[in-house]
Amino acid sequence: MGDKDSCFIVERLEKLKNIQNLILKVIEGRNHSLELHEEPIKSIEVLKSVISFLLLMSSEIKGPTL
Numbered sequence: 001m002g003d004k005d006s007c008f009i010v011e012r013l014e015k016l017k018n019i020q021n022l023i024l025k026v027i028e029g030r031n032h033s034l035e036l037h038e039e040p041i042k043s044i045e046v047l048k049s050v051i052s053f054l055l056l057m058s059s060e061i062k063g064p065t066l
Helices: 011-016 040-062
Strands: none
Touching: none
16 A cells, blocks of 8 residues: 555554564555656556555465466
8 A cells, every 4th residue: 555545544554563473564645546746667567566466465375286
């Protein structure tokens, strides 16, 4: 979630931090779409890093493939 997202509320984030197995990441300066205003290349780089992280987490959950 971006910290410039209109849905971002610090108090809610603090409550969510107590949920086991929930991974939270707040990306500074980004909106709901994780975009950085007027910087499309940087926005794409953030999305790439999020996708890479999700793929890594997915492979850890599934375990090694045959």
